[in-house]
Amino acid sequence: MSYFIFDIIRWGSYYEDYWYSFKSNLVTFSLGMLLVYFNIYFLFPKFILKKKYKKYILFFLLTLCVFYVVRTELIYLLINKNVWPESDSLQSAYSFNHIVVVFLTGIYDVALVTTIKLTADWIYERKRVEDLQKVQLRTELDFLKAQIQPHFFFNTLNNLYALTLEKSEAAPSVVLKLSDIMQYVLYDAKEPLISLFKEINYIQSYLDLERLRYGDNVISRTDVVGNIEGTKVPPLIFLPFVENCFKHGAKNNDNLEVNISFENVLDKWLIFKVENTFNQLNDSDLKHGIGNQNVNRRLELLFPNNFDFKTTIEENNYCIQLKIPIYEN
Structure with missing residues (x-):
């Protein structure tokens, strides 16, 4: 018009x-x-x-x-x-001249409107592909997150089973702690991002469970460096590394020491470190299992080319360092 x-x-x-x-x-x-x-x-x-x-x-x-x-x-x-x-x-x-002019007029109209139509279609198609990629990304992330949860509960129920066999008085406490963690996993972990405070509390609950199982054989420390108030992180991103400390460290050592730290770097990066004692003679399965593979894939999806993950072995200590962007309010 x-x-x-x-x-x-x-x-x-x-x-x-x-x-x-x-x-x-x-x-x-x-x-x-x-x-x-x-x-x-x-x-x-x-x-x-x-x-x-x-x-x-x-x-x-x-x-x-x-x-x-x-x-x-x-x-x-x-x-x-x-x-x-x-x-x-x-x-x-x-006449020849009139035919040429009318043909050129028609071609001009067709070229102009076809260009507009193709441009509009290209913009629509690009948005559709982006939406599909987002849906696919969310689906894969949800699937990976769903893998982590059964993996964790499987390990915890194994711990509880061991305590019941020993008729340990710690079993009821394990059930209560497990109930708290289930509430976290079933509700909080459904969100794409959660408070770092909640994630740390979740890890502390897991450490409490392991201390109930191993008693004085486990020494753990958690440090927070810098202001993390308002910091958001993907749920269940750190726990698999903490789980591995017990999976690969506790079975090879009478005493297990676990040191965990969270550091805010210039309000731009969050550096997570976990270090545990382990026996290098029995480390063949460190690279296997759902935990590490799962988290690595989630990191690639959440922070493409924008995270740093390193593992090192120093004497009898296995160290993991993960650096990810900080999510503020």
Whole structure:
């Protein structure tokens, strides 16, 4: 409509006859619309998208011929005997010059609108692909998170089973701690981001469970460096590394020492470190298991090319350092 009104004003001013311009544009514009939409919704998908370029050119030229004949006859019969009033001299219908001008007009309209349509389609398709990628990313993250939870509960129930076999008085405390952790996993861990304080409390509850199992054989310390108030982190991202301390360290040592630290670096990065004692002679399975593989994949999805993960072995200590961007409020 904007283009139609613009053409009426433009040619009305040129001819100093707005009524004539309205009638002329009503014919030429309507036919131009038919030509454009016929190309966009029939010729283009039928031939161009199927890479039948020769057939497209043939049918497009035939369409231009029909467009020219209908346009010329309607102008001649309904509007003006002079089918090309813009020319400096009187022009007859079906002359070479007139055919070239009308063909170029049709091609111009088709090229302009097809470009707009393809651009709009490209923007829509790009957004659709981005939305699909987000859905796929969320689905994969949810799947990976779901893997972590059974993995953790499996280990904890094994611990509880060992305590019940020993008829340990610590078993009821384990059940209570496990209940608290289940509440965290079933509710808080469903969110994409949670408070770092909650994650640390969750880890502390896990450490309490392990201390109930191993007693004085476990020594653990958790340090927080810098201000972490308002810091958000993906849930269940640190726990697998803490679990591995007990999975690979406790079974090889009478005494297990676990040191955990969280450090805020310039309010931009969060550095997580965990270090535990272990026996290097029995470390063949350190690279296996759901935990490390799972977290590595989650890190790649959450922080593509924007995280740093390192493992080192120093004497009888196994060290992990993870650096991720900080999420503020």
